[in-house]
Amino acid sequence: MYFNLIRIAFIMPQKLADVVIETKNLSQVIQIHDQRIHVLKSIDLTIRAKEQVAITGRSGSGKSTLLGLLAALDQPFDGEVYLCGQAIHRMTEEQRAQVRLENIGFVFQSFQLLPHLTALDNVLLPMRLQSHYQYRQAKQQAQAMLERVGLVRQMQQTPKVLSGGEQQRVAIARALVTQPKVVFADEPTGNLDGETAREIEQLLFQMNREQGTTLVLVTHDATLARQCQRQIQLDDGQIEEIRYEAIA
Numbered sequence: 001m002y003f004n005l006i007r008i009a010f011i012m013p014q015k016l017a018d019v020v021i022e023t024k025n026l027s028q029v030i031q032i033h034d035q036r037i038h039v040l041k042s043i044d045l046t047i048r049a050k051e052q053v054a055i056t057g058r059s060g061s062g063k064s065t066l067l068g069l070l071a072a073l074d075q076p077f078d079g080e081v082y083l084c085g086q087a088i089h090r091m092t093e094e095q096r097a098q099v100r101l102e103n104i105g106f107v108f109q110s111f112q113l114l115p116h117l118t119a120l121d122n123v124l125l126p127m128r129l130q131s132h133y134q135y136r137q138a139k140q141q142a143q144a145m146l147e148r149v150g151l152v153r154q155m156q157q158t159p160k161v162l163s164g165g166e167q168q169r170v171a172i173a174r175a176l177v178t179q180p181k182v183v184f185a186d187e188p189t190g191n192l193d194g195e196t197a198r199e200i201e202q203l204l205f206q207m208n209r210e211q212g213t214t215l216v217l218v219t220h221d222a223t224l225a226r227q228c229q230r231q232i233q234l235d236d237g238q239i240e241e242i243r244y245e246a247i248a
Helices: 063-070 093-103 119-128 135-148 164-176 194-211 222-226
Strands: 019-032 035-048 052-056 078-083 104-107 182-186 214-218 230-235 238-244
Touching: 019 063, 019 214, 035 063, 035 214, 035 238, 052 063, 052 222, 063 078, 063 182, 063 214, 093 104, 104 164, 119 135, 119 164, 135 164, 164 182, 164 194, 194 214, 194 222
Parallel strands: 052 214, 052 230, 104 182, 182 214
Antiparallel strands: 019 035, 019 078, 230 238
């Protein structure tokens, strides 16, 4: 199991304590047959604790690729990625998995719920992987989180009987139940209708403020992006623009 690993910690030297994500000269390349495609090119980026950051850009600009690298889901072709003070570009997959378990929550466009599990059991999943897991306490935490996202009556239902909005509420509860330092969201409202998407947006930001986490999301939705304190626009694998929004 990942929590039994003896993990080597790569600490980021002389960095401010409130920097939770930093990249240096970050590049990603994919190989298609005999052709190399540079998806990301020399990205330098710093994200601080409790920031709300939207990554925007047209399809193919490298948004989801960048998110995957920041979230320790993939290894870069070149450059450095620091997450919560650890140099994840130097780690093995098992080491990155442990970092994800300890620090990250993830909300996917397609929800990524296990269809044979109830809403409650889906939310319990990340806690089951923790070394200090205790069922009774974890169940209470999961129930409280589902209640917080408005799903008291749906706790014992499986995803197939839940609406899209309800499934995304379960996914948000699962991402936040371990109180992660960073929440990543990849098009979190992309599969929802307009009214449901607005409800999910409000919930995501409200929960983010309550828990004091850092929120990094990828979106095509200009309305969602404008709700973030900061917008990073990608074009052809490079940062074209960083905009700061007024913080309410």
